[in-house]
Structures are given as C-alpha cells and as structure tokens.
C-alpha cells in the first residue's frame with residue numbers, strides 16, 4: 001500500500017477536564033473511503049476540527065502528504081485556509097453556505113483559494129484577471145454538474161432543498177481541489193433517495209482521485225460506502241476494520257447499545 005496521505009498519531013484534545021480526543025492514531029491512504037463513527041459525544045467532530053485547524057490539539061501530530069508531490073506538512077497550529085490550500089477540504093455538520101448568494105457563486109468562492117488574482121487586478125480587470133474569472137465560472141459550472149445542481153446555478157442557495165444544500169457544500173469543497181475530502185454527516189436530513197444519490201456521488205468523487213474521510217450516523221450508508229471504519233467512543237478508538245469486521249465487533253455493539261452483547 002502506498003504511503004499514507006494523512007497520518008495522525010497520539011492526537012489528544014482536552015476541554016478542561018474532558019478528554020474529547022484521547023491519543024488517537026489514524027492513517028488514510030490514497031483512494032480510500034474511511035468512515036469515522038461512534039455514539040453522540042464520542043469526539044468525531046472535535047477530531048475533524050483538530051485536523052482542519054479549527055482547534056489546536058492538546059498533544060499529538062497531524063501530517064498531510066500530497067500524493068502527487070510527496071510533500072509532507074505538519075498541520076498542528078496551521079490556519080484552516082492554509083490547510084485547505086495544501087489539499088484538505090471539509091463540509092460541516094451544520095451547513096455553512098452563503099444563503100443569499102447563488103448556487104454558482106457559492107462554488108466560485110471555493111475556487112478562489114486556487115486563483116491568483118490580486119485586489120488591483122480585480123479593480124482594473126486586466127486580461128489575466130478576466131481569463132481567470134472565466135476559468136472560475138467554467139470550473140464552478142462543471143462542479144455543479146458533477147454534484148447534480150447545474151440547473152439550479154442561479155438560484156439563491158437558501159432555496160435549495162436540504163439534501164441539495166449538502167451536495168452544494170461538497171461542490172464548494174471540491175472547488176478547492178482537495179486530495180483529501182472530509183465530510184461531516186453528509187447524509188444528515190436526507191431522504192432515502194437523496195442518500196442513495198449521495199452514495200453514488202461520493203463513489204464517483206473517490207474514483208476521480210479524492211480520498212474521503214466521513215463522519216456519518218447512517219449505518220447503511222457507512223456499510224455500503226466505506227473501505228474501512230474507525231470507531232470512537234469517549235474520545236478513544238474502540239475498533240477499526242472493514243465493515244464486516246466492525247459490524248460484528250462486540251465493543252462496537254456495546255458502545256451503540258450500551259450493554260454487553262453476551263450479557
């Protein structure tokens with residue numbers, strides 16, 4: 001197996017006396033879809049927030065390795081926008097779109113992280129700036145097609161259905177050209193048809209060369225999509241393996257049901 005693109009070791013995050021994450025080790029390899037699951041309060045979102053620079057870890061290391069250049073960067077202490085620039089993007093549990101901007105503009109905002117136009121260029125709108133703007137629009141339209149929202153490009157984001165807003169967040173994250181995409185509860189609030197379409201979309205994104213780490217409570221989705229599942233409870237790893245291995249793991253069943261399986 002090729003070298004990991006994400007290497008997390010001994011990651012710990014305390015909030016006062018609460019150990020929200022307690023010495024977590026996790027690697028992700030190119031082309032993998034890994035699910036992070038666990039009961040409410042297990043520490044999953046805190047883990048994402050440490051990876052993406054929203055929280056500074058109390059201890060441990062996070063390294064991101066660009067699979068094309070081989071460049072490895074330690075993420076501890078880096079700002080979220082700089083982490084996005086080096087190739088890791090995310091969506092949020094609580095959708096964070098710009099509601100009164102159009103669907104297309106929301107994706108264009110993601111694209112800006114890969115463009116060079118400076119303020120002066122934007123004011124004087126020279127040929128280079130215009131070319132770049134055209135590129136942003138074209139790429140953003142292409143991404144909307146990918147996430148199935150090209151027909152709603154000019155709608156205000158707030159008018160989209162909940163499921164469509166989640167797909168738009170994925171489109172905006174893809175606009176930053178991540179090699180690793182973090183999805184925080186992408187199926188939350190979706191109906192079964194929307195969830196099915198989401199599974200197809202995530203598989204397609206992975207096939208195109210993006211690796212994926214997702215937090216999800218929809219076990220059907222997790223089981224059908226993941227190469228590997230990582231299970232947390234009370235900030236600690238309690239299991240890790242293929243869907244089949246995790247499904248029958250007594251520690252996992254106990255964490256979810258709150259009792260000993262063989263009791």
Ligand SMILES: Nc1ncnc2c1ncn2[C@@H]1O[C@H](COP(=O)(O)OP(=O)(O)OP(=O)(O)O)[C@@H](O)[C@H]1O
Nearest residue numbers: 015018019020038039040041042043044045046047
């Ligand atoms: N900013 C914070 N300040 C204090 N405690 C926090 C903070 N963020 C999270 N926690 C605590 O850390 C623990 C882990 O929370 P976290 O939100 O990461 O869990 P989770 O697995 O994402 O839960 P859920 O599935 O409900 O979203 C919880 O006990 C939570 O109350």
